[in-house]
Amino acid sequence: MRDEVLAGTRAAGFGRDVVVIGGCGHVGLPLAIALADRGASVGIYDISRAAVDLVNAGRLPFEEPGAADVLARVVAAGRLRADVDPGIVSSAEAVVVVIGTPVDEHLNPDQTAIPQALSGSIGHFRDGQLVVLRSTVFPGVTALVEKTFVEHGLSVDTAFCPERIAEGRAMTELFELPQIVAGRTARATGRAARLFRLLTEQIVEVTPEEAEFAKLFTNVWRYIKFAAANQFYMMANDRGVDFERVRHAITFDYPRAADMPGAGFAAGPCLFKDTMQLTAVTDNNFALGVSAMQVNEGLPLYLTTRLERTYDLANLKVGILGMAFKGGSDDIRSSLSYKLKRVLAFKAGAVLCTDPHVTVDAALRPLDEVLAEADVLVIAAPHAEYRSLVTDKPVVDIWNLLGNGVVV
Incomplete structure (x- = not known):
């Protein structure tokens, strides 16, 4: 051929x-x-x-x-x-x-x-x-x-x-x-x-025309699934329940729930954008897509609010680990880590950021400096390098990389 x-x-x-x-x-x-x-x-x-x-x-x-x-x-x-x-x-x-x-x-x-x-x-x-x-x-x-x-x-x-x-x-x-x-x-x-x-x-x-919708539906379907998981996470977390333990119970040897994703930042150059495109197709009557956008884009705000309730955030330095939009990537396009950084810059005493893959952001600090100076850590991108993280600082780990649960 x-x-x-x-x-x-x-x-x-x-x-x-x-x-x-x-x-x-x-x-x-x-x-x-x-x-x-x-x-x-x-x-x-x-x-x-x-x-x-x-x-x-x-x-x-x-x-x-x-x-x-x-x-x-x-x-x-x-x-x-x-x-x-x-x-x-x-x-x-x-x-x-x-x-x-x-x-x-x-x-x-x-x-x-x-x-x-x-x-x-x-x-x-x-x-x-x-x-x-x-x-x-x-x-x-x-x-x-x-x-x-x-x-x-x-x-x-x-x-x-x-x-x-x-x-x-x-x-x-x-x-x-x-x-x-x-x-x-x-x-x-x-x-x-x-x-x-x-x-x-x-x-x-x-x-x-079928192909155009097929591509949009594929990306929007993923975005909606991530939104459902993030909404479930917030519901459980607000009641002190570890969403990852609940998800394990739901998905363990149960094929009808096997595709339920974990919580985490749903970002990147496609999912949000294509959801907005499909919203425009429906003359802005795509309520499910708009709700998914509100949930996914609201997760950085939600985490900041939880940190405010738990810590004296205004007097603490927060370290953000991972600025790429997904784990194992150097791509920062539409990364929600940067939205988290902007929100925390307004709420926290200081914000320190690091990423082992990203090379285009001169403001990033080496991991050891962030670990040494920060009072609280947030794993924002699930890079494999963080799985072996050793620290005595409190860690917000919505990806459950460290295996200690996702309650904030």
């Missing part, structure tokens, strides 16, 4: 098989690496010169287990090259666009962001290309992108093939998870399916 796909690309007269727009990020780069490792000739277009230079040197701009050695290998083999010049877009038969639908300061999605971004580089697209939208989009954006190409007189096939990976598992899940493929025509769907069969034989074909 790989030889069939790549031979077809070369026969079409393109110098590369694939170019990934936005390909130096957490979604685009693992995909580019994986395709290159399966034999494709891959280009990356990204506006970050620093990230492009790192990739071309065979180095990752962020942490992703299992990706570093593969990146170095495909760069050395000449199968992957990044560039800040949008002209690279014209070199490939397939163009994968990793640009999502953002939400503004009022939590409204900007449905025109992707078409506008593509319009800025429209002169670099060519007739006969396959254009694949990869990030989450607002329902109807795929059709709007198709219209954009038609209005510019371009004959391209467009498909929406949403990414399904979790950060930290990309180099496994790209090859193991079924790929949703959605084209308006049989030709567009077939071309996209052939491309992603370089990674997996499991292809699920739907319409673009």
